[in-house]
Amino acid sequence: MIRLKVNGKNQQFDGDPDTPLLWVLRDELDLKGTKFGCGMGLCGACTVHVNGQPTRACLTPVSAVSNKSLTTIEGISPDGSHPVQVAWQELDVPQCGYCQAGQIMSACALLAKTPKPTDAEIDTAMNGNLCRCGTYLRIRAAIHKAAELTASNPAKPANSGAGANRLPRRGGNK
Amino acid sequence: MTIAKINRRSFLKVTALAGGGCMLGLYPKAAALAQGARPAAAPLLPADFIRIAPNGIVTLTAKNTEIGQNVLNTLPMLIAEELDVDWKDVKIVRADADNKYGPQFTGGSTATPMNWEPMRQVGAAGRQMLIAAAANTWSVAATECSTASGRVHHKASNRSLGYGELAAKAATMPVPDLRSVKLKDPKDYKIIGTSTISVETKDILTGKPIFGIDVTVPGMLYAVFQRTPVLGGKAVSANLDAIKALKGVKHAFIVEGRPLRNDYPNYLFEDPGFESGVAIVADSWWAAQSAREKLEVKWDFGKWGAQDSVENAKKAQELSQQPAARTLRQDGDVEAVFKRDDVKAIEGKYVIPFIAHGTMEPQNCTAHFKDGKLEIWTASQIPQNGRTMVAQLLKLPESDVTVHVVRGGGGFGRRAYNDLMLDAAWISRTVAAPVKLIWSREDDIQHDYYRCGGFQFMKGAVDKDGKLAAWHDHFVGYGEGNAFAHDGGFLPTEFPARFVPNYRVQSSVMPLGLKTGALRAPYSNSTAWVIQSFIDELAHAAGKDPLQFRLELLAMPPTDLAGRETGLDASRMTGVVKLVAEKSGWGKRTLPKGTAMGVAFHYSHRGYFAEVAEVTVNANKKIKVNKVWVAADVGSHIINPSSAETQVQGAVIDGLSGMIQEITLKNGAVVQSNYKQHPMLRMSQAPPQIEVHFLKTNNSPTGLGEPALPPILPAVCNAIFTATGERIRTMPMTKQGFSFA
Numbered sequence: 007m008i009r010l011k012v013n014g015k016n017q018q019f020d021g022d023p024d025t026p027l028l029w030v031l032r033d034e035l036d037l038k039g040t041k042f043g044c045g046m047g048l049c050g051a052c053t054v055h056v057n058g059q060p061t062r063a064c065l066t067p068v069s070a071v072s073n074k075s076l077t078t079i080e081g082i083s084p085d086g087s088h089p090v091q092v093a094w095q096e097l098d099v100p101q102c103g104y105c106q107a108g109q110i111m112s113a114c115a116l117l118a119k120t121p122k123p124t125d126a127e128i129d130t131a132m133n134g135n136l137c138r139c140g141t142y143l144r145i146r147a148a149i150h151k152a153a154e155l156t157a158s159n160p161a162k163p164a165n166s167g168a169g170a171n172r173l174p175r176r177g178g179n180k
Numbered sequence: 181m182t183i184a185k186i187n188r189r190s191f192l193k194v195t196a197l198a199g200g201g202c203m204l205g206l207y208p209k210a211a212a213l214a215q216g217a218r219p220a221a222a223p224l225l226p227a228d229f230i231r232i233a234p235n236g237i238v239t240l241t242a243k244n245t246e247i248g249q250n251v252l253n254t255l256p257m258l259i260a261e262e263l264d265v266d267w268k269d270v271k272i273v274r275a276d277a278d279n280k281y282g283p284q285f286t287g288g289s290t291a292t293p294m295n296w297e298p299m300r301q302v303g304a305a306g307r308q309m310l311i312a313a314a315a316n317t318w319s320v321a322a323t324e325c326s327t328a329s330g331r332v333h334h335k336a337s338n339r340s341l342g343y344g345e346l347a348a349k350a351a352t353m354p355v356p357d358l359r360s361v362k363l364k365d366p367k368d369y370k371i372i373g374t375s376t377i378s379v380e381t382k383d384i385l386t387g388k389p390i391f392g393i394d395v396t397v398p399g400m401l402y403a404v405f406q407r408t409p410v411l412g413g414k415a416v417s418a419n420l421d422a423i424k425a426l427k428g429v430k431h432a433f434i435v436e437g438r439p440l441r442n443d444y445p446n447y448l449f450e451d452p453g454f455e456s457g458v459a460i461v462a463d464s465w466w467a468a469q470s471a472r473e474k475l476e477v478k479w480d481f482g483k484w485g486a487q488d489s490v491e492n493a494k495k496a497q498e499l500s501q502q503p504a505a506r507t508l509r510q511d512g513d514v515e516a517v518f519k520r521d522d523v524k525a526i527e528g529k530y531v532i533p534f535i536a537h538g539t540m541e542p543q544n545c546t547a548h549f550k551d552g553k554l555e556i557w558t559a560s561q562i563p564q565n566g567r568t569m570v571a572q573l574l575k576l577p578e579s580d581v582t583v584h585v586v587r588g589g590g591g592f593g594r595r596a597y598n599d600l601m602l603d604a605a606w607i608s609r610t611v612a613a614p615v616k617l618i619w620s621r622e623d624d625i626q627h628d629y630y631r632c633g634g635f636q637f638m639k640g641a642v643d644k645d646g647k648l649a650a651w652h653d654h655f656v657g658y659g660e661g662n663a664f665a666h667d668g669g670f671l672p673t674e675f676p677a678r679f680v681p682n683y684r685v686q687s688s689v690m691p692l693g694l695k696t697g698a699l700r701a702p703y704s705n706s707t708a709w710v711i712q713s714f715i716d717e718l719a720h721a722a723g724k725d726p727l728q729f730r731l732e733l734l735a736m737p738p739t740d741l742a743g744r745e746t747g748l749d750a751s752r753m754t755g756v757v758k759l760v761a762e763k764s765g766w767g768k769r770t771l772p773k774g775t776a777m778g779v780a781f782h783y784s785h786r787g788y789f790a791e792v793a794e795v796t797v798n799a800n801k802k803i804k805v806n807k808v809w810v811a812a813d814v815g816s817h818i819i820n821p822s823s824a825e826t827q828v829q830g831a832v833i834d835g836l837s838g839m840i841q842e843i844t845l846k847n848g849a850v851v852q853s854n855y856k857q858h859p860m861l862r863m864s865q866a867p868p869q870i871e872v873h874f875l876k877t878n879n880s881p882t883g884l885g886e887p888a889l890p891p892i893l894p895a896v897c898n899a900i901f902t903a904t905g906e907r908i909r910t911m912p913m914t915k916q917g918f919s920f921a
Contacts, residue, residue, distance in 0.1 A: 136855065
C-alpha cells in the first residue's frame with residue numbers, strides 16, 4: 007500500500023508499486039490533467055510537483071513518491087486564479103492545449119525559485135517541455151507576465167500548492 | 181504547352197494535393213467524401229446551430245473538430261455576428277458527426293473558406309426568424325425592426341423584446357433561403373475581427389478532462405494494439421495464453437484486419453486501412469502496455485518485409501539517370517535553352533525525407549459497442565467519413581453509429597485518418613465492453629500516414645539579363661504507373677510553371693510499402709523548400725539580389741490556367757513579397773559576419789505567404805533563427821486576430837522542426853520510435869521573434885492552419901547560404917552537419 011498526498015488530499019494506491027505515477031494519477035485517482043506524451047521523459051507533458059520539485063510522472067514509479075506531497079495542475083489553484091494561469095489566459099497561450107498543463111507546472115516551479123527570470127533562465131527551465139503547436143513565444147511572454155502579476159502582489163510569492171498565491175477572482179470570463 | 185494525359189484517378193490524387201488550394205477546387209467532391217456515403221443535399225438549418233434559452237443565453241454548435249486552431253470559437257463567431265448577439269452571451273457545444281451540419285471536414289485550411297458564408301448565413305437566417313417573431317408579436321412589418329445585442333427593436337413604437345423571449349415563436353417561423361439572407365456590412369462587425377479567447381482555455385489551464393485520451397465510460401476497459409510493423413503484414417500466431425494470464429489482462433486476440441489495397445489509395449477519403457495485429461485489453465492501460473512487453477508475435481510480413489531506405493535512395497539515383505517515366509508538364513523547350521552558350525545553367529539534387537506527424541496527444545479512440553449499436557469518442561478531423569467506415573466494417577447501418585467529436589491534442593492531418601476508429605470499434609465489439617484504445621508514442625511514430633519523401637533533380641538556366649530562362653525538374657518519387665503515393669506527387673501548375681517560358685517537370689516512381697498522407701501543408705511542406713531554394717540558387721547564379729530576382733520572376737506574364745487548374749495570382753504574391761521586404765528592412769540592414777537574411781514565398785491553401793528569416797550560423801554550423809517576418813494575404817478578413825497570429829507563429833516553428841526530422845525504413849519497418857529519434861524544436865531553438873503582418877485584400881477570406889509553414893524552410897536555408905556559402909539540399913539538415921543551437 008502506497009500512501010501519498012495529492013493536492014492536499016491523502017490518497018492511497020495498492021496496485022503494482024512500479025506503476026508510473028502518471029497512470030496512477032490519471033486512471034486510479036481520475037486526475038486527467040497530467041498528460042501522457044511520450045512515456046520517456048522527453049516531452050514534459052506529464053510534469054507534476056513532488057515536494058515542490060518539477061518531476062516527470064511518466065518516469066516516476068509510484069513507489070518513489072510514497073509519503074510525499076504531490077501537486078498536479080488541478081491543485082495549483084481551485085479556480086484558475088494562479089498568476090501563471092491568469093497570465094496564460096490573458097495572453098491566449100494555448101493552441102491545442104495538450105502540453106500546457108506540463109508547461110504551467112514547469113513555469114510555476116521556475117517562478118517559485120526565480121521570481122523574475124530572464125529569457126535565458128526561462129529557456130533553461132522550460133526546455134524540457136515540448137509544444138508541438140509552437141506556442142513558445144507566448145509561453146515565454148506569459149511567464150514574464152506572471153512574474154509581473156506576482157510582483158504586484160508581493161505578500162503572495164508564486165509557489166504552487168493549494169492556498170498559495172491566488173489573485174482575486176475575475177468576473178465575466180467564459 | 182503540353183500537359184501529360186493522366187487518368188481521372190490520378191488527376192484527383194494530384195489535385196488533391198494542397199498546393200495552390202486545389203483541395204478547395206475539389207470542394208464539392210471532397211466535402212461529399214468527408215460526409216461519408218451520403219452527401220447532404222439539404223440546406224443547413226439555423227435550428228441545428230442555434231438554441232436560445234429564455235434568459236437569452238445563446239448556445240451555438242461548433243461543427244468542426246478543435247485541434248488547436250480555435251475553430252471551436254471562430255465558426256460560432258461567424259454565426260454570432262450575423263445573429264447579432266454579444267459574444268459574452270454565447271455558449272458553445274460540439275456537433276456529433278451528422279450530415280445535417282454539412283461537411284464536417286477539418287483540414288486543408290478549409291474551415292474559414294468553406295464556412296465563411298454558410299455560418300454567417302445561418303446566423304442571419306436565425307436573426308431574420310427572430311425579427312419575424314417580433315414583427316408578428318407586435319403586428320408590424322419586419323422591415324421596421326432592427327436588432328442589437330440579442331434584442332429586436334421596433335424604434336417607431338419604442339418596443340423591444342429579447343431573443344430569449346422570442347425564441348419559441350421564432351422557431352415556428354419559416355426558415356429563409358440561406359442564399360438570399362441579408363448579411364451585415366463588414367464595417368458593422370462587432371465580433372468578427374476580435375480576439376476572443378477560446379471558450380475551452382480555462383478548462384485547459386485547470387486540467388479538465390477534455391481530450392480524447394481523457395474520455396471515460398463506465399465499465400471501460402483499456403486496450404493496446406500491436407499492429408504489424410510492416411505494411412500488409414499479418415499476425416500469424418502469438419503467445420495469447422501467456423498474455424491473458426498477466427495481471428489485469430482481460431482479453432488478448434489476433435486481429436486479422438483486411439487486405440490493404442496496393443494501388444496507392446487516398447486513405448483520407450477512402451478506407452484508411454484495417455491492419456492486422458494483436459489486441460490486448462486490460463483493466464488499466466498500464467496493465468495492457470506492460471503485458472505488451474511480454475508479447476511474442478509470429479508475423480508474416482509479406483512483400484514489403486525487405487524494404488529499406490538506403491536501397492530506395494540508390495534506386496532513386498538510378499531512376500534519375502534514366503529517361504523520366506512521365507512528363508507532367510512541358511512549356512517551350514528546356515533542352516534547347518540548356519544547349520545555348522549565352523545562359524548559365526546550374527543543377528542540384530534535393531532530397532526530401534519521410535517525416536511523421538507526432539501529435540502531442542498520441543492517437544487514441546474510445547468505442548462502446550452495445551446491443552448492436554456503437555458509440556465512439558474521437559478527435560477525428562473527418563468524423564463523418566469515420567462513421568461511414570466503421571458502419572461498413574461492422575456491417576451496421578450508419579444510424580446505429582454515434583460519433584462524438586472531442587478535443588484533439590494536435591491534428592496536423594494525422595487525425596484525418598480514421599484507422600483508430602476502425603480498430604477501437606472492432607476491439608469493443610470483440611470484447612463486448614467499452615474500450616479506450618491508446619497508442620504509445622512508439623505506436624504513433626511507427627504507424628503514421630507519413631509525409632512522403634522524394635528526390636528532385638533540378639536544372640535551371642538564367643540568361644545574360646539575369647532572367648530565368650529554363651526550369652527542369654525530374655521528380656523521383658513513390659508510386660506506380662500514373663499513381664503517386666498518397667500526397668506524394670507533384671503539381672503541374674506549381675510555381676514557377678506558367679512564369680518561365682521553358683518549363684518541364686517530369687516524374688519517375690518506385691514502389692513504396694508505407695502509408696503516406698497529409699501532413700500540415702501536404703506537398704507544399706517539402707516542395708516549397710526545393711523550389712524556393714533552387715530559385716535562390718538561380719538568383720545567385722544570375723548575380724541578382726534574391727528578392728529582386730523573385731519580383732522580376734513574378735512580373736513575367738504568366739500563361740493561362742487550363743480548365744480546373746489553380747495557380748498563384750502574381751499580383752497578390754508580389755504584394756506580400758514587397759510587404760515582407762519592407763517590414764524586414766531587406767537590403768537595408770548591415771549584419772555581422774555569420775548572420776544573414778533569406779527570403780521565400782509560397783502559395784498554398786489559397787493563401788499567399790512571403791517570409792524573411794534572419795539567421796546566425798556559428799563555426800560549428802549551429803543555427804540560431806533570430807527573427808522571422810511573415811507577410812500574409814488570406815483575403816479581406818481575419819476572423820480572430822490573436823488566433824491568426826499564433827497559428828502563423830506556430831506554423832513557422834513547425835516548419836523549422838521539419839528540418840531536423842526523418843523517418844527511415846529497415847527490414848520493412850520504421851526505424852524511429854519516439855521523440856528522441858524524431859525530435860521537434862524546443863523553446864530555446866524557436867525564433868524568439870516572429871512578426872506577422874496580414875495584408876488584407878479584396879478577396880474572400882481563406883484559411884491559416886497551413887500556408888505559413890512552407891516558406892520558412894527555404895527562407896532559413898537561403899539565409900544559411902548567404903551566411904555560409906553552403907546550400908542545404910538534403911533534409912534533415914543534420915545530414916549536412918547543421919543543427920539548431
